[in-house]
Amino acid sequence: MLGIAGKVIAITGASSGIGDATAMHLAEKGAILVLGARRSDRLEALCDTIASKGGTASHIVTDVTRRADVEALVALAIERYGRLDVLISNAGIAPISLLDDLRVEDWEAMIDVNVKGVLYGIAAALPVFRRQGFGHFINTISTAGIKIVPTMAVYAGSKNAVRTITEALRQEAGPLLRVTGISPGYVATDLPSSMTDKAIRAQGEASMQTMAIPASAIAEAIAFAIAQPPNVDVGEIVLRPTAQA
Numbered sequence: 001m002l003g004i005a006g007k008v009i010a011i012t013g014a015s016s017g018i019g020d021a022t023a024m025h026l027a028e029k030g031a032i033l034v035l036g037a038r039r040s041d042r043l044e045a046l047c048d049t050i051a052s053k054g055g056t057a058s059h060i061v062t063d064v065t066r067r068a069d070v071e072a073l074v075a076l077a078i079e080r081y082g083r084l085d086v087l088i089s090n091a092g093i094a095p096i097s098l099l100d101d102l103r104v105e106d107w108e109a110m111i112d113v114n115v116k117g118v119l120y121g122i123a124a125a126l127p128v129f130r131r132q133g134f135g136h137f138i139n140t141i142s143t144a145g146i147k148i149v150p151t152m153a154v155y156a157g158s159k160n161a162v163r164t165i166t167e168a169l170r171q172e173a174g175p176l177l178r179v180t181g182i183s184p185g186y187v188a189t190d191l192p193s194s195m196t197d198k199a200i201r202a203q204g205e206a207s208m209q210t211m212a213i214p215a216s217a218i219a220e221a222i223a224f225a226i227a228q229p230p231n232v233d234v235g236e237i238v239l240r241p242t243a244q245a
């Protein structure tokens with residue numbers, strides 16, 4: 001299938017920020033959306049908005065730290081729409097801190113959501129894509145893994161794990177599947193709400209207010225990757241505010 005219209009696209013972390021904006025943008029381009037996150041009220045409202053504009057979207061409560069939930073998201077696409085064209089593994093959290101603070105539970109949460117969540121997506125969709133003979137993985141990474149700064153050790157590490165896994169997946173995928181990593185810089189979203197250190201959260205919110213680009217910019221980059229012809233594989237897109245050093 002060419003372009004975006006008619007493609008069945010599942011998104012994790014679709015209840016806010018980049019996932020929400022991407023769902024709206026792809027729905028406007030005629031994609032069929034299957035949306036996952038933990039907050040069902042937000043997913044329901046997003047599906048209603050998409051439907052009110054003539055689009056098609058379904059949702060299912062998905063905690064990406066639970067493999068069965070991610071399996072169920074992919075299964076919903078197959079049951080309801082007969083196939084899955086694209087899986088966007090986008091769910092992520094950023095409870096960043098200095099390593100000295102030993103916020104070990106936050107480290108574990110970032111590994112569970114940012115890394116294992118993406119792996120569960122691969123585990124759920126890869127057999128489906130192999131069976132179908134087509135499919136596109138899109139993983140949300142971050143510029144945090146490109147320029148490493150203090151407080152970002154575990155977050156950047158989790159994102160660079162995804163960068164590495166995404167590149168290996170691309171190499172193993174063969175000629176029928178596509179694999180894309182999207183690395184945004186500061187984007188205006190709810191991401192600081194996942195920051196458990198109050199001072200760091202305030203800093204994150206301030207940086208967002210001064211320089212963040214809108215989530216729609218990431219949605220357009222994702223749409224660009226999906227819209228390419230089947231033999232064109234967009235490996236990685238990095239996009240950040242011009243003001244971001």
Ligand SMILES: NC(=O)c1ccc[n+]([C@@H]2O[C@H](COP(=O)([O-])OP(=O)(O)OC[C@H]3O[C@@H](n4cnc5c(N)ncnc54)[C@H](OP(=O)(O)O)[C@@H]3O)[C@@H](O)[C@H]2O)c1
Nearest residue numbers: 013015016017018038039063064091092186187189190191
């Ligand atoms: N904003 C930025 O500056 C920026 C920059 C680079 C990369 N990113 C990455 O972009 C992605 C999206 O983040 P965002 O900026 O759009 O932030 P956001 O507005 O906070 O959105 C994060 C999304 O992830 C979901 N999520 C969190 N934990 C989850 C879990 N256990 N299971 C399922 N979904 C979960 C949230 O939904 P629920 O709470 O409803 O589950 C929400 O929909 C993340 O991977 C983030 O690391 C963001």
